[in-house]
Each structure stands twice: as structure tokens, then as C-alpha cells.
Amino acid sequence: MMFEIFSHSYMINALLSALIIAITAPIMGMFVVSRRISLIGDTLSHVALAGIAIGIFLNFVPTITAITVVVIASMLLLKLIQTGNVNADAVLAVFFASSTAIAVVLLSLSTQHVNLWEILFGKSILLVTEQDLLILFITSAIIITTTVFVYKKWFIITVDQELSKINNINVNFYDNILIVLTAVLIVTAIRIIGVLLISSLLVLPILIALQFSSSFKNTIFNGIIISIICSISGVIIAFYLPTHPVLIPPGGIIVIILSLVFFIVLSKNMIKNR
Amino acid sequence: MEKIIELEHIYVKKGKNVILDDISLTIYKNDFLALIGPNGSGKTTLLKVLAGVIKPNYGKIFLPLNNKNPKIGYLPQKIPLILNSPVTVKEIIETGINSSFIFSDNISKKKIMQVTKDIGIDKLINEKIIDLSGGQLQLVFLARAIVDNPDIVILDEPSSSIDMKTQVKIFNVLNTLHIKKTPIIFSSHDTFAISKSVNRLACINKRLDFHGKIQDFLSDEHLTKSYGYDAKIISHGDHQ
Numbered sequence: 081m082m083f084e085i086f087s088h089s090y091m092i093n094a095l096l097s098a099l100i101i102a103i104t105a106p107i108m109g110m111f112v113v114s115r116r117i118s119l120i121g122d123t124l125s126h127v128a129l130a131g132i133a134i135g136i137f138l139n140f141v142p143t144i145t146a147i148t149v150v151v152i153a154s155m156l157l158l159k160l161i162q163t164g165n166v167n168a169d170a171v172l173a174v175f176f177a178s179s180t181a182i183a184v185v186l187l188s189l190s191t192q193h194v195n196l197w198e199i200l201f202g203k204s205i206l207l208v209t210e211q212d213l214l215i216l217f218i219t220s221a222i223i224i225t226t227t228v229f230v231y232k233k234w235f236i237i238t239v240d241q242e243l244s245k246i247n248n249i250n251v252n253f254y255d256n257i258l259i260v261l262t263a264v265l266i267v268t269a270i271r272i273i274g275v276l277l278i279s280s281l282l283v284l285p286i287l288i289a290l291q292f293s294s295s296f297k298n299t300i301f302n303g304i305i306i307s308i309i310c311s312i313s314g315v316i317i318a319f320y321l322p323t324h325p326v327l328i329p330p331g332g333i334i335v336i337i338l339s340l341v342f343f344i345v346l347s348k349n350m351i352k353n354r
Numbered sequence: 355m356e357k358i359i360e361l362e363h364i365y366v367k368k369g370k371n372v373i374l375d376d377i378s379l380t381i382y383k384n385d386f387l388a389l390i391g392p393n394g395s396g397k398t399t400l401l402k403v404l405a406g407v408i409k410p411n412y413g414k415i416f417l418p419l420n421n422k423n424p425k426i427g428y429l430p431q432k433i434p435l436i437l438n439s440p441v442t443v444k445e446i447i448e449t450g451i452n453s454s455f456i457f458s459d460n461i462s463k464k465k466i467m468q469v470t471k472d473i474g475i476d477k478l479i480n481e482k483i484i485d486l487s488g489g490q491l492q493l494v495f496l497a498r499a500i501v502d503n504p505d506i507v508i509l510d511e512p513s514s515s516i517d518m519k520t521q522v523k524i525f526n527v528l529n530t531l532h533i534k535k536t537p538i539i540f541s542s543h544d545t546f547a548i549s550k551s552v553n554r555l556a557c558i559n560k561r562l563d564f565h566g567k568i569q570d571f572l573s574d575e576h577l578t579k580s581y582g583y584d585a586k587i588i589s590h591g592d593h594q
Contacts, residue, residue: 086500114439231456236449238442243449245407246426294480295442297456 083320091107093208094315094330097216101269101281102311103296104220106289107227108262109282110296114238117161120280123172123179125268127153129199129275130179131267133186143215146267153179156261158255200204203332212271218267222259234258235296239345247341273331281307291345300321310337357418358506359404364413366399373399374410375560381506381539386532386570388568389541395559397541398510399430405508405541427504430508431459431511433491440482443475443494443573450498469501472527474520476576490517496524499532507531509540525551 081351085091112120135142155174157343161168171302187194198207227234231252244251262282269278285307286299314334321328359381366374367554374396381387389397402408403415417424427450432528444464444466450464458466458563470476474491483491492515499507507528521544529551532538542548546553556565564571 110439114436116438147528154590228456230454232449232454235445239436239439239446242405242430242434243428247452248406248423260536290438290440293440296439296445296483299440306484351401 083186085316086297091301091319093210093310095212095317096214097208097272097310098215098235098315098330099308100216100220101273102285103244103304104223104265105269105278105281106285108265109221109286110300110303111234111238111258112262113283113286113290114296115311117172118283119169119172119176119279120157120262121266121282123157123176123274124150124154125270125278126176126179126183126265128263128267128270130182130186132199132270133183134191136190136192137191138187143267143271146270147264148265150263151152151260154259155256158259162255188297188311196276198329199270200274200276201281202270202277202329208272216272223265224295226257226261230254230257239296273334274329277331277335278342280335280338281311281317285310285333288338288342288345290353291349306338309335310341313337357416358383358385358424360416361403362414362416364400364403364405364410364415366396366408366410374558376479377413377558377562379556379562379565381537382467383535383537385537385539386528387537387539387554387556388548388551389539389556389558390543391558391563397558400506400558401428401510401539403468403543404506417537422477424505425502427499427502427507429492429495429499429507429509429512431514433488435493436483440484442479443481443483443486444468444479446483446494446499447479447498450501451552452502458509464502466497469497473497474523489517489520490507492516493520493524500527506535507538507540509538511542512540513542513544 085095109121109247110120124208128146128150131146132142134140134149135145139143157171160166160171187196233244233249236247237251237254241245266282267276269281273281289299289302290305293302311334312339313332315330317329317337318330320335321333323328356382359499361379364374364377364379365372377396379400387402391397401406403410405426407428416478437469447466447469448458448462451465451479459468466479470479471497472488473493474561475497478486478490478494480518485493486494492512496509496512499509507526512524512528516524528538532551552568554566555568555571557563557571
């Protein structure tokens, strides 16, 4: 009974996809949280929704239109933030609103059958395919490899912009790598977690880890551990919850667990510091 | 004498305000140069131009042909505050070592150990920088500036929030670096810091009022012109 979960191939796919997202999302999350652009995950996931809507409206592969739209929008968004003419949060808010509006209009006009529930809240664990898993694995491998080789540059840009200039670091280039990789991760993970929940996986594990970690690198490591534990628990709980015949997408359970852990750790810290 | 950086007719303005007006200054290999001047005279801006943080509106910066990309150790006047991340002393000093890779090699680890011992902050190495005092932070960023054997060290008010004992320690470290042929340029209002080690002085007040040996600067006329008020040199025995 206890290991029944492993006897279903769809559950193995669900667990593996949760594991891959849990390892990768906090890495990007640490940099976006430290750069004070935590809402970028929410914004890019809604831009991805617009990209999916364009694909559905044009009767084209939604993943390809989503990736194209998100990559272009993320670079444009970064450019606008870097110019400094408008605050970062205002730029994010404009992209968030306009993307949602485009998605609403195009999905309403679409003649195709659209499973909006699945796009917004993620797939049922029964529906994570091997193709989903492969795309996620490749994206994750690219993100982890890139991080190993450019970590120091991202770190310097995050903590000291003046030093970036002195060391002739091409801030624009490395920022674009960071934002494009975050955007691609969001699009690939949306297929499993959903538009409305993916940003939580990017930010919540890091916000929890920040409450007790001893260094920047240690925060990323702790964020990954927290993310893995909560994500795997979420998938297992979703499987064993007696909700038959309804299957709850695990994304929702994972984010509820992460939110609970966040409030528990935060409360503990607040009591300790009183 | 070997030139490290040569500034020619540098002009910097912010909006309508002129910050640096036609400054020409050469930094030599054997320089231990103090940059002085009243508040708002453009010292920080000049150091930022030298470090490559600010591009001048006009003027030219020449670097020697054999080292077009000198390694610069820089201590900013305003320490960047990283309030929302638990960045440690070690992680900040590591940023002074040129590398992209996530893991530190053994040479980098040894360099960090050595510099923290030299400056006396080895016990703080795993502390978060948000938990440090202003003086300790300054020492951490000084360690970052000198950790990777830079070609030139540029320090913006290195002794501004540091007690006398630590100042002596810092200037001993800087003297050792200077003996090893590393040129050092720093801004300061601190006469102790200036009289202790420097072999050259530059005084600016938007324009370069004086540059040369410290003894040549010490006249009532130079001081009054540079600081804009009636200044007098007081002698006590052999000391001025």
C-alpha cells in the first residue's frame, strides 16, 4: 500500500517532474528575489499564458508560441527595467495586465476546445507525459550547467553593480541569460504546475530558506532541499487523498505546503526575535 | 617612470552641475597618492573615473599598451547594502577574485585566508555582512579590493569609519602592497592617513589645484586655495 505510488508509471513521471522543477526553480528564484524582482515569475507566467493563447488562436503549437513570446517579452521587460525611466514593479504590472488581457481576448475568440483549468492550475498527475518530462529535464540541465559557469557573474551583478563595471562584466548579457532561462523554465513548468502556481515554486522555497540560511549559496542549497521535500510530499498527498474520482493537480497541494512552511518558519523567527 | 593610468582633460557633469573640470592626472607604478579636497570637490567621481565606474563626458583615459585591462581593486565610499540576502564576508571577498565558476579553487581560498588575517577580520569570515558594523564592513570591502593582487588599488575614504588602531593596521597592509610595487590612490580628509605613507598628493576642487610632493603642498597659500577658507599651517618641533 505504502509503495503503491511507485507501481504506476504516471506517478513516476509526476514525481520526477516535481523533483526536476524543485531542484531548478530555487536557483533562478534566489537571483530574482535578491534583485527585488520577485514578481517576475508571476508576470512571465501570464506572458506565457498570452503566448499559449496566441498558439491556440493561430492553431499552432502553443508551447512554441509561448516560448517565443516569453523570451521576447522577458528581454523587452529587462530593457525597460534597466533604462530606469519606470520602476521595476510598474513595468512588471503593465506586462502582467496586458498579457492577461491578450490571453482573455484570444482564448474567447478561439474556436478550439481549450482546457483552461489545466493551463491555469496544472495537469492532473495522470497526464504528465514522458515528452513533458524530457523537455523539463533538458531545460533543467541547461539551467544548472549555466549556473555553475556564470554563478559568480550573476552574484556580482546582484550584490554590487559598481564592481560589475570595474570588472568589465557585460551586465546586460548576463541579465538576459538569467531572465531568458527563468522564462524558459516557467514555460516548460507551466505544462505541469500551471500559470497561477509556477511563480510560487520560484519564490517560496527561497523566502523560507532566507529565514535561517547562513550564506547566499547556502540559501540556494536550503531552498532546493525545502523545495524537493515539499514538492514530493505534495505529489504523494495528491495521490493518496481520498478524492476519487477527482484527481487533484499536485501543484496546488505543493504550494499550500510551501505557504504553510513559510508562515511557520516566519512565525518562529518573529517569536525568536521578540 | 612606468605609467599605469593617464587621464587627459577629464570633464564630468551631472545635469547642469560640473563635477570635474578639465582634470589631467597620471598615476605611476610607484605612486602612493592621496587625493584631497573639500566635500563636493569631485574626489569620489575622480576615483570612479579611474576605476572605470563612471565614463567622463569629455577627455581621454590612456592605459599602457602592455596592460590594457588592469586589475583594479576598489573600495567604494558607500558600501553597497545587500539587505535582503544573507551574504557573508567570505562571499563578498570572493567577488574580488576574477572567476565565473560557482566553486572556489584552493588558490582563491588561500588568498582569502591570507588577506583576512592581514587585515584582522579572519574571525568574521562566516559572518553575514548585515550583522557587521560600519568599520568592519569597510575592512571587508578593503580585503576584497586587495585580495587578488590588483595592478592598482583605488580606495575612497578607507579610514572614514575606522578607529586609530585599525587605521595603523590598514596602512601597514597598504605599505606592504606599495613596497611590492602596487600603486595606491586613496581619497581622505584624514591628516594621519595622508601623512603616514603617501609619496604624492593631488588636491582637487572640481579642477586639479595641486599635484606633487606632500612637502610642496604644505603652504598656507595652497591650503587656503584648495579648501576655500583661511588656512594656516601650525608647526610643532619638526612636525607640521
